[in-house]
Amino acid sequence: MPDRNVGTVIVTGASRGIGASISRELARAGLSVACLSRSGELPDADALDDVERSRLAALRCDVTDSASVIAAFGEVPRLFGEPVIGLVNNAGIHLQGPSSTFPISDFERLMQANVSSVLLASQVAYPYLREAGSPLIVNIGSFYDKLGVRGNTAYCASKAAVGAITRCLAVEWARDGIQVVNVAPGYIETDLNRDELNESALQAFLKKRIPVGGPGQTGDIGRLVAMLFQLPGRFLTGETIYVDGAQGMAL
Structure with a gap:
């Protein structure tokens, strides 16, 4: 049975949005968190309480640069003097445009x-x-991995690939006891997209299109990821968990 009460989790793209929420929820669950980002800033630094601050440490890292990743990960065991028990691959970008x-x-x-x-x-x-x-x-994918979305060929393809990587690593690394899970959010309100999502036309569309009545919050993803690190057993692996308010299955 997993014992993840002590250890450090590495979170990429941790300074803002979903990554920041994941980092804080992991800290609230009692885990130490290495918060990696290009800025090297702590997530929600002004809002952290003393307990959260003691369990979070920020490192500068560019996940597209192998030397940067190797250097940053090498520092992690020394941050808290604990073993590395988890990784959350959250960093990413969203580019869109006509496929032609x-x-x-x-x-x-x-x-x-x-x-x-x-x-x-x-x-x-x-x-x-x-x-x-x-x-x-835990890989952070997207419900776009199973949809055909105009102007999003590249993004949809990238998130489908994240699901495929999740399945392959889960199968190959099961012998090492490593679980791999893909969490695929739908529309989530963050500081980066809040104004866009609250624009009247899009807000009305999402309220009608998402069965639960609108976008999710970063805490919905953060709490789920923290819960995954506390679940007993090793049989949940290779799966994609959709967190989209049932939008991806609604007619």
């Missing part, structure tokens, strides 16, 4: 940020996780 004219350079940039980074971070984390008692990798 979408620049291949932008497609490759998006795939590097959203797909190659997931495999790279998982590879670098692998030797640390293999030594842990009950390691878990």
Whole structure:
């Protein structure tokens, strides 16, 4: 049975949005969190209480640069003097445009940020996780992985690839006791998209289109990820968990 009461979880893209919420919820669950981001800033620094602040440490890292990832991950065990028991691959970007004219350079940039980074971070984390008692990798995908969305060929393809990586790593690394799960959010309100989602036309569309009545909050994802790190058993692996208010299945 997993024992994840003590250890450090690495979260990429941790300074804002969903990554920040995941980091804080993991800290509230009693885990130490290495918060990686390009800025190297703590998530929601002004809002942290003393307990959260003691369990969070920020590191600068560019997940598209292998040297940066190797260097940052190498620092993690020294942050809290604990084993690395988990990785949350959250960092990514969203680019969109007509498929007929979408620049291949932008497609490759998006795939590097959203797909190659997931495999790279998982590879670098692998030797640390293999030594842990009950390691878990959580990839943050998207419900776009199963949809056809105009102007989003690159993004949809990248998130479908994250699901595929999740399945393959789960099968291959099961012998090492490593669980791998893909969490696929739907529309989630963050500080980056709040104004757009609250624009009247889109707000009305989402209220009608999402069965639960509107977008989710970052805490919905953060609490789920924290819960995954506390679940007993090792049989949940390789799966994609959709958190989209039932939008992806609604007619």
